[in-house]
Amino acid sequence: MTDRFAQYPGTPLSEGDFENKSVLFHYDEMHGEFAWDTGIAIRRYLDALKQGFLLGAHCRKCQKVVIPPRIVCEWCYQPMDEFIPLRDTGTINTFSLCYVTWDVQRIKEPEIPAVIEIDGASPRHGILHKLGEVDPRSVHVNMRVQAVWKTPDERTGAITDIRYFKPITEVGR
Amino acid sequence: MKLPALDHSNPDSWRGNLPITNRYTYGLAGERFFRAIKDEAKIFGTHCSKCNLTYVPAVIYCERCLNRLDEWVDVGVVGEITTFTLLYMNSDGSTRQEMDMIAFVRLGDGGLIHRLGEIDPGDITIGMKVEAVFKPPADRQGSILDILYFTPKD
Amino acid sequence: MAMRKVAVVGAGMTRFVRRAQETGKELCWQAARMALDSCGLTMDDIGGVCLGTAPDAFDGVHMNGEYLSDGAGAWRKPYMRSYVGGGTGVFVPIQGWYHVASGLFDVVLVVAEEKMSSYYPHAQAAFLTIFDHTVERPLKPNLLWIFALEMNRYMQTYGISKADIARVAVKNKRNAADHPCALLGDKNITVEDVLDSEVLAWPVNRLDVSPVSDGAVALILAAEPAARRITNTPVWIEGVGWTLDTAYWTNRDLAYPRYVEYAARMAYDMAGITEPRKQIHFVEPYDPFDYKELHHLEGLLLADKGCAPQLVADGVTERTGNMPVCPSGGLLGVGNPIAAAGLMKVAELFWQLRGEAGTRQIPGQPKRGLAQAWGDLMQVGTVIIMGV
Numbered sequence: 031m032t033d034r035f036a037q038y039p040g041t042p043l044s045e046g047d048f049e050n051k052s053v054l055f056h057y058d059e060m061h062g063e064f065a066w067d068t069g070i071a072i073r074r075y076l077d078a079l080k081q082g083f084l085l086g087a088h089c090r091k092c093q094k095v096v097i098p099p100r101i102v103c104e105w106c107y108q109p110m111d112e113f114i115p116l117r118d119t120g121t122i123n124t125f126s127l128c129y130v131t132w133d134v135q136r137i138k139e140p141e142i143p144a145v146i147e148i149d150g151a152s153p154r155h156g157i158l159h160k161l162g163e164v165d166p167r168s169v170h171v172n173m174r175v176q177a178v179w180k181t182p183d184e185r186t187g188a189i190t191d192i193r194y195f196k197p198i199t200e201v202g203r
Numbered sequence: 204m205k206l207p208a209l210d211h212s213n214p215d216s217w218r219g220n221l222p223i224t225n226r227y228t229y230g231l232a233g234e235r236f237f238r239a240i241k242d243e244a245k246i247f248g249t250h251c252s253k254c255n256l257t258y259v260p261a262v263i264y265c266e267r268c269l270n271r272l273d274e275w276v277d278v279g280v281v282g283e284i285t286t287f288t289l290l291y292m293n294s295d296g297s298t299r300q301e302m303d304m305i306a307f308v309r310l311g312d313g314g315l316i317h318r319l320g321e322i323d324p325g326d327i328t329i330g331m332k333v334e335a336v337f338k339p340p341a342d343r344q345g346s347i348l349d350i351l352y353f354t355p356k357d
Numbered sequence: 358m359a360m361r362k363v364a365v366v367g368a369g370m371t372r373f374v375r376r377a378q379e380t381g382k383e384l385c386w387q388a389a390r391m392a393l394d395s396c397g398l399t400m401d402d403i404g405g406v407c408l409g410t411a412p413d414a415f416d417g418v419h420m421n422g423e424y425l426s427d428g429a430g431a432w433r434k435p436y437m438r439s440y441v442g443g444g445t446g447v448f449v450p451i452q453g454w455y456h457v458a459s460g461l462f463d464v465v466l467v468v469a470e471e472k473m474s475s476y477y478p479h480a481q482a483a484f485l486t487i488f489d490h491t492v493e494r495p496l497k498p499n500l501l502w503i504f505a506l507e508m509n510r511y512m513q514t515y516g517i518s519k520a521d522i523a524r525v526a527v528k529n530k531r532n533a534a535d536h537p538c539a540l541l542g543d544k545n546i547t548v549e550d551v552l553d554s555e556v557l558a559w560p561v562n563r564l565d566v567s568p569v570s571d572g573a574v575a576l577i578l579a580a581e582p583a584a585r586r587i588t589n590t591p592v593w594i595e596g597v598g599w600t601l602d603t604a605y606w607t608n609r610d611l612a613y614p615r616y617v618e619y620a621a622r623m624a625y626d627m628a629g630i631t632e633p634r635k636q637i638h639f640v641e642p643y644d645p646f647d648y649k650e651l652h653h654l655e656g657l658l659l660a661d662k663g664c665a666p667q668l669v670a671d672g673v674t675e676r677t678g679n680m681p682v683c684p685s686g687g688l689l690g691v692g693n694p695i696a697a698a699g700l701m702k703v704a705e706l707f708w709q710l711r712g713e714a715g716t717r718q719i720p721g722q723p724k725r726g727l728a729q730a731w732g733d734l735m736q737v738g739t740v741i742i743m744g745v
Contacts, residue, residue, distance in 0.1 A: 035395075038538050039387035040372030040572065041231065041379060053378060054229045054237050054345040057477065058417070062221035066490055068214075075492065076217075077210055096608055098492055104603055124513065124611060126505030128558035132497050134479045140559070143502040145510075145607045155608045158493050158502075171513045187213050189492045217491040225417025226477040230380030264386040266427035269393065269400050 443732020446699015533690020
């Protein structure tokens with residue numbers, strides 16, 4: 031660093047400083063409650079989930095099928111031509127074995143998030159979801175998986191209407 | 204496969220929340236400012252000699268010239284009402300049970316926004332001198348609420 | 358394009374600490390004051406102020422740009438806040454650059470600040486809201502997922518091992534031991550230390566991740582005639598670039614950051630650079646995770662796809678190598694106060710190019726360096742090229 035400065039500002043504190051109350055502090059919370067409009071495309075996506083299938087959107091000009099569906103093609107900036115149903119099977123693009131929850135709690139059995147390229151969508155077009163009914167050590171990229179759905183009564187029109195994806199068990203392999 | 208018709212009984216909005224908790228430190232100036240309120244029942248400002256201004260609450264830099272401020276000044280506990288308002292409503296739109304009187308009290312070249320107490324709302328005037336009333340020492344936490352309210356100075 | 362030449366003429370920064378006592382305003386002021394002192398200017402010399410700070414939720418102040426403005430010297434001055442997530446630290450000097458290059462201002466103060474420690478209990482939880490509220494948050498995702506998923510795809514696509522990647526963490530944390538403001542500098546750390554650290558979200562281990570921090574950095578930018586009056590060694594901004602990719606991050610090839618390439622091409626074009634690997638002498642790519650340094654080197658076209666790990670293994674990216682990478686110690690070593698981290702890299706370019714980097718100095722009098730930052734939903738690339 032430049033020799034002009036012998037010292038740098040910034041006063042580090044430790045967790046202990048808060049526990050001992052050697053510094054003054056206080057907590058405050060924000061409670062933001064929201065009702066987000068699902069919009070034209072996601073409304074249909076959620077509707078499709080409730081009915082037990084995955085929905086994509088198709089742009090004829092770019093020859094792309096994307097998921098989740100949207101009303102505008104971000105490549106050519108024209109309206110999407112149509113919504114189309116897709117299969118509920120796919121290929122793992124990538125995955126992780128996560129031992130920490132969103133609020134930094136440690137867990138023993140890992141959650142297995144994955145990006146799953148959905149059959150019927152363009153290559154590299156997938157959704158975020160989780161894997162289940164699978165040994166974490168056997169998960170690999172390019173693994174074939176299928177959705178495990180809640181029963182029709184349990185479904186509410188949410189991404190969690192799919193409980194998780196599990197490996198496709200193919201006969202004879 | 205033909206797309207089934209949209210089910211209009213399904214909700215068209217998704218509900219959720221933004222849970223945020225923050226733990227605020229008071230800063231280098233704030234630490235000293237609030238400790239003076241807590242331990243000594245005193246209100247301090249800091250003075251910029253270049254700009255000839257006394258900032259209240261105290262700060263470690265002058266916002267105009269960005270010089271470091273080291274000169275701490277006891278600005279006393281008596282200030283002048285610069286403006287005030289009478290609150291009848293809560294932040295969620297419901298009616299308050301008791302009306303609240305809020306004023307900006309000039310201290311030094313800055314001041315504090317706080318409550319007024321022991322005064323009839325009809326008697327509040329802009330320019331009147333008011334004095335800080337502190338909580339008993341044992342109840343003070345090092346918070347702006349260690350001052351209960353400002354009340355007319357006879 | 359009729360644009361004026363713009364130089365960085367002064368810089369300052371606070372230490373990057375896990376929890377600072379200072380308020381966000383005070384951190385801004387400390388960095389701004391140091392930057393002014395470094396080149397002998399006062400607020401009377403400053404025409405306008407640009408400030409970058411990332412999500413308001415971290416500092417816990419709504420409209421954080423407005424809140425921090427007085428600490429950043431914006432009293433009665435034209436003032437703008439910019440925000441592109443982690444890319445902010447390199448975007449805010451770009452914003453300062455076009456303030457001056459356009460002819461509107463002669464001297465501009467650029468500040469970047471973050472006080473992540475305010476978010477309680479841990480800043481990571483704030484990132485829950487980065488995911489789509491309707492189709493992703495119900496899965497209770499975790500910021501680590503995004504990085505782990507991207508890292509795994511990168512490793513899988515090119516056959517890169519965790520050890521290859523861990524070398525980056527080792528290099529940067531060792532480099533940071535020479536940075537006076539560093540939070541996690543460690544002269545003795547080894548690849549084994551990184552691989553043995555706690556698995557958070559495989560393939561990410563604890564030491565693969567940069568730490569949550571508080572801090573602020575400030576730069577002073579000036580137009581050519583003013584720059585030459587202020588200092589004998591102005592460092593010129595030769596190229597800038599920025600690009601945003603799709604927010605649908607699951608619809609993209611995670612193995613290659615094309616948004617970094619687009620931003621880099623914009624900057625290379627402007628700087629007249631046709632052979633980056635020869636013409637860029639040292640690089641400060643964004644390294645919040647160790648694999649990102651490799652990912653970004655490839656996006657910057659400084660390594661072929663999948664080949665950046667070889668550069669690290671061959672020692673090319675050490676301070677004494679042919680193309681030093683993160684001589685500062687990067688985010689992995691110095692710390693990661695989101696917006697301030699990127700600006701720290703730009704400040705590093707400034708100090709290195711003037712020969713003022715102390716024990717971090719790259720030998721051989723480098724003439725041109727590049728800093729890059731990244732962020733938002735893994736979608737923004739911001740690039741700046743500076744030279745003497």
